[in-house]
Amino acid sequence: MSSWKRSGKSARKSASLAGQFLAFQIVVVAVVLLAVGAVSVAQSTNEFRDVRGQRMIAVAENMASTPIVRERYADPFAGQVLAPEVDRAVALSGAGLAEILDPQGVIRVSSQPARVGQPFGLGDSQAVDGRAWSGDLDVDRTHSLVGQVPILGINGDVLAIASVSEGYPSIWQLLSGAGERLLFYLGLGAALGLLASWLLSRRIKRHTRGLEIAEIASLADHREALLHSIREGVVAVNNEEEITVLNDSAQELLGLTDAAVGRRIDTVGMDPSVMEFLRTGEDDRDVVIATRTRVLALNRRAATSDGQLIGTVTTMRDSTELASMQGQLSSHKSVTDTLRAQTHEFANQLHTISGLVQLGEFDAVRDLVGTLTRRRAEISDAVTQHISDPAVAALLIAKTTLAAESGVALVIDPDSHLSALEPALATDVITLLGNLIDNAVDVSEGTERARITVTIDDGESLTITVADSGPGVPEHLRESIFARGVTSKPEVPGGRGIGLALVRLVTAQHGGRVDIHDAATGGAEFVVRLPEHA
Incomplete structure (x- = not known):
């Protein structure tokens, strides 16, 4: 945190975010004003070239058509004789310079007498070819707009050239020529732009809580680091x-x-x-x-x-590991509950035997003990002759007794077969069977002919099938039933609802799958396949 404070202090020494934004906006406004001014100058320049160019040609034609000019253009004293004509042309056009050139471009007459006898750069002028022309030329090192008209002889030869030129106005003159209104709007736009920039910079500063760029970046970096760690x-x-x-x-x-x-x-x-x-x-x-x-x-x-x-x-x-542990604990709790129920049952049976002994009914005691022994042996044999894994067999024996306490008959399918499993796999199978049987007991209890049928086959793959006599599972719920959310608050007893989710989770960890079908008994049939066992 101390490094962040130092970076924040160093950031304050530089320009603030609001100040930087204001400076940026001022630059933007200045660029816009320059662009508007450039467009205005370009438009004024084009307008000057079009309008004044035609004016230059008209004045040059007027000067070339004057009889005295046509008669005296070659006179040795033409500079003095025709001076009033070129001066009049300058006065009429408002041009800066009016001259008469010979076909080679030498100045014969000029409104500036000092230029007489000097060469005039004709450039791209078409006047030497006998056609009127206007365009840009450098006149006396000044970029000028020039209009030139040839003075033709009877046979069409170019005898001389009447030339009128005017220097291009400066940028300020072009802007001024665009009118005071343009300058007013440019100034108003600049003022409004600066005001808006200042207000926006104040708003940015207020919404960023006065933080500067480096501080905002540091906060963002810290947020990302904390969030992802x-x-x-x-x-x-x-x-x-x-x-x-x-x-x-x-x-x-x-x-x-x-x-x-x-x-x-x-x-x-x-x-x-x-x-x-x-x-x-x-x-x-x-x-x-x-x-x-x-x-x-x-x-x-x-x-x-x-x-x-x-x-x-x-x-x-x-909570995957926690849920797995919860499932295993639930299985062990189920066995514990079964043992408790059996203890209660054995206590009742012992009380009965004790009473018979006190009454001297020894034949009745022998018959009762034989009946109890046969019944217990039948339950154990029904499981162990099909299930060789001791842990799974113990679970099924316990679940048979517990289901009977709820009035539900748990039956092992005669076609079942399971060899001894490795301890890790046996633990997962216990979790699967325990949760499926508990779920089946819950939905079958109280139904007519309440019955659960368990089938285990370890042939090509380990397949566990649990069919109940409950109401079944509708088609549209056969996926969501495995993902049904349950509250983790302690007031919900036993965390009900996580059992089927654990079944799918453990199955997926072994690369298997869980399917739900309609059972022949009218309820639901859960089928678990574990291909890793093959």
Whole structure:
């Protein structure tokens, strides 16, 4: 922070942002005024060339057609004899110079007698070819507009050339010639431009809180560094549903790139459940959403500026490991609940046996113990003759007893077969089976002929099928049911709703898939396939 303060102090030594903007605007106004002046000068120059050029030719023609000029142009004393004529031509035209040249361009008569006998540069003049001409020439080192008319003989020969010229006016004269109104408007435009620039610079300074360029840049750099270094994902969406902020963690969690910034959320390939939460999620409420590869805890808040809603900011945390641990704990809790139920059942049975013993009904005790032993053996045999993995078998035995407590019959399909699994895979299979069976018990409890059928096949791939007798899953909900958000607040018991999300997550981690079909018993049938087992 101290380095930021130092950079801020050094920035104040230079011109302020408002001052720099004012200077820039002044330069812009000056450039505009120069451009307007240049256009005005160009227009005035063209107008001068067109109007005065014709005037120069007219005066030269008038001078060339004067009888005395035609008679005395070659006289040795033509300079004195024709001086009144050239002076009259200057007076009539307002030109700067009127002269008579011989065909070789030597000046014979001039309104400036000192020029007599000097050569006149004809340049591109067409007067030597017998045609009237007007154009630009350097006369006495002055850029001038010249009009020339030939004096022709009877046979059409060029005997002399009448030339009238006028120097181009200066830029100031051209601007003045454009009229006082133009100068007034230019001055008014300059004043208004400077005033507007000053007001705008004050407004910029007010809206930037008096911060200068280096300070704003430093704040932006710090913001970017902090935003992209935090572990939580941050996604900001404006009112047009365009992503305005997407930090590194959010990119990793959502599988997006920087290219998503500036695009609508429905065009970047975002998980539909997350996209729906960004659009319509409840503010200030933690929600857990399961994508195909992660479990995310999201929190959405509205963003305002000056009391106006400008969008939303959503933070997200990766809860995948926590959700997996929660699933495993749920499985262990289920086994614990089953053991507790069995303990309660065994206690009741022991009380019964104790009473029979006290009554001396030893035959009844023998029959009761035999019945209980056979029933327990039947449950264990029904599982262990198809399931060789001890952990999975133990789970199924426990779930059978727990389902029976809820009035639901859990049956292992006779075609099931499962060999012993590696411990890591066995743990995941327990998570899958436990959550699927718990879900099936919840929806089947209280239904007519409540029944759950479990089928496990480890042939080409490990396939787990759990069919229930519940109401089934409608076609349009078979995707969203895996991503249904649940609150992470503690008042919701057991975190219900995360089980199916865990099923899809664990399956995806093994490169498998989960499908939902209509079961033959009328409920839903969940089919999990794990190809990595093959």
